[in-house]
Amino acid sequence: MTKETPALNTSTFYSGSDHAVLMLHGLSSSPLEMRHLARYLNSEGLTTCVPNLHGYSAGTPELKMEAWVTAAVKEFDALSARYPRVSVCGLSMGATLALALVRERPSAQAIVLLSVTLDYDGWAMPWYRFLLGWAYYTPLRHRWRYREESPFGLRNEALRAKVGRAMQRNDLSEVGPSSISLPALHEASRLAASVKKTLAALKNDCLLIHAIDDETSSPRNAQFVASNIGSTVMRTIYLDDSYHMITSDNEREIVARETAVFLKESEAASSAEGGAKPVVSKALARRLRQMAAIGK
Amino acid sequence: MSALALCIASGVRLALHPFLGPVMPGVAFCIAAAMVEYFFGLIPSLTVMLLGLGIADYLFVPPYGEIAVINRADVMLAISYPLVTLSTITLIERLRRAQFSAELIAAVALSRYEMLLRADNERALSRRAVDETHRLVRHLPHYHDAIILLQAVDRNAAQGAKEMAPGRLFASAHPDDIERLQRGLQPGRHRVRIGSGDGVHKLVECICERFTTHAGEFLILRRVD
Numbered sequence: 001m002t003k004e005t006p007a008l009n010t011s012t013f014y015s016g017s018d019h020a021v022l023m024l025h026g027l028s029s030s031p032l033e034m035r036h037l038a039r040y041l042n043s044e045g046l047t048t049c050v051p052n053l054h055g056y057s058a059g060t061p062e063l064k065m066e067a068w069v070t071a072a073v074k075e076f077d078a079l080s081a082r083y084p085r086v087s088v089c090g091l092s093m094g095a096t097l098a099l100a101l102v103r104e105r106p107s108a109q110a111i112v113l114l115s116v117t118l119d120y121d122g123w124a125m126p127w128y129r130f131l132l133g134w135a136y137y138t139p140l141r142h143r144w145r146y147r148e149e150s151p152f153g154l155r156n157e158a159l160r161a162k163v164g165r166a167m168q169r170n171d172l173s174e175v176g177p178s179s180i181s182l183p184a185l186h187e188a189s190r191l192a193a194s195v196k197k198t199l200a201a202l203k204n205d206c207l208l209i210h211a212i213d214d215e216t217s218s219p220r221n222a223q224f225v226a227s228n229i230g231s232t233v234m235r236t237i238y239l240d241d242s243y244h245m246i247t248s249d250n251e252r253e254i255v256a257r258e259t260a261v262f263l264k265e266s267e268a269a270s271s272a273e274g275g276a277k278p279v280v281s282k283a284l285a286r287r288l289r290q291m292a293a294i295g296k
Numbered sequence: 297m298s299a300l301a302l303c304i305a306s307g308v309r310l311a312l313h314p315f316l317g318p319v320m321p322g323v324a325f326c327i328a329a330a331m332v333e334y335f336f337g338l339i340p341s342l343t344v345m346l347l348g349l350g351i352a353d354y355l356f357v358p359p360y361g362e363i364a365v366i367n368r369a370d371v372m373l374a375i376s377y378p379l380v381t382l383s384t385i386t387l388i389e390r391l392r393r394a395q396f397s398a399e400l401i402a403a404v405a406l407s408r409y410e411m412l413l414r415a416d417n418e419r420a421l422s423r424r425a426v427d428e429t430h431r432l433v434r435h436l437p438h439y440h441d442a443i444i445l446l447q448a449v450d451r452n453a454a455q456g457a458k459e460m461a462p463g464r465l466f467a468s469a470h471p472d473d474i475e476r477l478q479r480g481l482q483p484g485r486h487r488v489r490i491g492s493g494d495g496v497h498k499l500v501e502c503i504c505e506r507f508t509t510h511a512g513e514f515l516i517l518r519r520v521d
Contacts, residue, residue: 212400219400237407238400258411280424281417287410 014042024094040256124215153244321356322377
């Protein structure tokens with residue numbers, strides 16, 4: 001098993017089984033914020049790749065959202081050429097980018113959406129957030145940047161203090177950038193708008209994980225995706241001890257475990273041998289019957 | 297939606313105008329604002345309330361159809377209508393937020409319950425594998441002399457690749473039967489030709505049992521005593 005030590009904004013690749021997971025980090029951020037999840041999935045036998053996308057990741061020139069999708073598709077194709085199964089997992093705006101990617105590549109095995117962000121409508125968003133869309137068309141476009149402030153997407157206070165210190169020292173921390181430019185926010189809004197229109201066409205197995213106290217994107221984002229996506233295999237998990245950065249916050253172990261379980265179940269269900277785990281728990285069998293009865 | 301609610305409220309109040317006259321000019325708009333708040337949220341309901349105030353004052357407060365004249369009835373409407381409507385909207389908004397919060401907490405509880413059930417299933421599978429391992433461990437020495445062959449099934453491998461180990465009676469079994477069983481051994485009853493010392497093969501009743509253990513799945517074919 002080949003393992004590379006991730007630097008702050010370099011791509012990360014952990015080699016594993018023939019089921020690869022392409023992991024997309026948040027807007028203007030780095031592969032670092034997916035590190036814990038990537039390692040866990042790899043320890044469960046999956047191949048994980050967290051690329052640094054040109055035009056989207058921190059440290060690269062800002063490009064249009066079409067270039068973000070093209071870069072993500074290129075990474076997906078590179079994985080598809082080597083692995084028979086490729087799933088896509090995204091965090092925050094990375095989840096929205098994952099939806100756009102799966103629209104271009106419907107052959108993806110499964111899609112995992114963590115804190116999916118179609119609108120920045122969480123409780124910590126500043127009151128003037130709605131003005132930023134218009135500010136893009138003013139000279140402020142290249143002068144003003146949206147600065148991240150406490151709680152930095154973290155409910156864990158110790159980690160929040162550490163991230164706060166890191167953000168004072170650098171432009172980038174393990175949970176994202178200290179500021180985001182207006183053009184990047186504008187492109188993110190365009191990406192979200194384009195994804196909203198095509199959700200119904202996506203049929204891949206889908207896992208949604210969202211914190212109910214998400215301070216950046218409210219749970220309405222997850223509810224919107226859950227009620228509009230065309231997937232027949234759909235699982236939604238809500239968390240109550242995390243904020244936006246669920247891959248780093250208090251419930252990161254739950255997020256990692258449930259992601260691994262879902263990806264393996266999706267793989268087993270689609271395999272020719274039908275290697276899905278049998279249901280021997282009577283309580284689980286009863287719950288599955290209930291869900292089937294109400295057509296969830 | 298606000299415009300539709302305003303139209304309906306205005307229509308209803310206009311229909312009742314011959315009976316009500318100048319009495320309760322804002323009630324229809326108050327009800328419309330409350331219903332819009334319940335179904336569509338705060339901003340549309342505030343829009344209905346403000347526009348409703350203007351419509352009520354213009355159409356249903358005497359002198360009808362004039363906006364320039366301000367008298368005691370206008371002041372009464374301007375005070376009572378926003379007071380009652382805002383109080384109603386505020387209460388409904390608070391209740392809707394509490395309801396939304398409760399629904400999210402219920403969603404968390406449901407998520408945790410389903411995670412618990414999945415973990416419970418994993419535990420049950422592990423327990424079953426432990427029981428099966430114990431059964432296999434007891435089975436092997438007990439039927440040691442009656443075993444014809446053992447087969448390990450790799451469920452993950454393509455075509456369910458199999459590894460086979462011969463038992464004590466393997467060498468005595470007829471080669472054609474061995475080949476047939478190796479091609480597709482299934483749990484259940486089988487009849488196998490077993491050779492005796494004088495080179496004659498006799499049909500013998502055999503049984504194949506499946507053991508699903510930690511280490512994988514095994515099939516054991518043995519003679520029935």
